[in-house]
Amino acid sequence: MTTEENQVNRKQQAGRTWLEFILLLCTLGLLVVVAVPKFYDYEADANVTALKGLKSAIDNVMVQTYEQAQASNIADQPRGTLTVEGVTIDVQFGYPVANDLPQLIGVLKEEERWLPKPHDSQAGVDYVWVYHDNPAPSCYLSYYEATPTQHAKTELVIRPSCQEAPMSQ
Numbered sequence: 464m465t466t467e468e469n470q471v472n473r474k475q476q477a478g479r480t481w482l483e484f485i486l487l488l489c490t491l492g493l494l495v496v497v498a499v500p501k502f503y504d505y506e507a508d509a510n511v512t513a514l515k516g517l518k519s520a521i522d523n524v525m526v527q528t529y530e531q532a533q534a535s536n537i538a539d540q541p542r543g544t545l546t547v548e549g550v551t552i553d554v555q556f557g558y559p560v561a562n563d564l565p566q567l568i569g570v571l572k573e574e575e576r577w578l579p580k581p582h583d584s585q586a587g588v589d590y591v592w593v594y595h596d597n598p599a600p601s602c603y604l605s606y607y608e609a610t611p612t613q614h615a616k617t618e619l620v621i622r623p624s625c626q627e628a629p630m631s632q
Contacts, residue, residue, distance in 0.1 A: 522617055555609050555615075
């Protein structure tokens with residue numbers, strides 16, 4: 464090979480190296496753009512999953528309490544007391560009253576995570592557990608106490624703003 468051919472070869476290789484470098488940067492940039500939102504989704508899914516777990520725990524306690532209330536013949540009574548898992552609680556038509564749920568479900572005692580509060584503005588809702596309250600309660604679980612015509616129930620509310628991480632105070 465001549466000197467001229469070597470110089471042309473080096474220029475082509477140098478050009479190819481820069482082109483490969485630019486393509487590599489573009490590829491990495493694209494991966495970052497695609498991957499970063501996935502990490503945010505995992506955090507958002509954790510909020511929703513935590514509330515779903517809480518709903519499941521409350522639903523299980525409701526079923527267990529109602530079965531014991533039926534066995535004790537107080538399932539149709541407006542008020543009564545019942546011992547569930549060694550804890551004496553008040554029941555209403557066979558289901559636990561909202562104020563006694565934290566005694567049966569240990570995770571509800573974690574006040575920094577769950578913000579239990581009576582729900583005054585919505586008729587029929589006795590208690591609400593909010594995952595985070597800032598900027599607004601957009602992700603929460605409602606507990607409706609039993610009435611003469613309706614069994615106790617839970618309702619999970621998940622709005623798009625629930626997907627945001629809680630803001631520090």
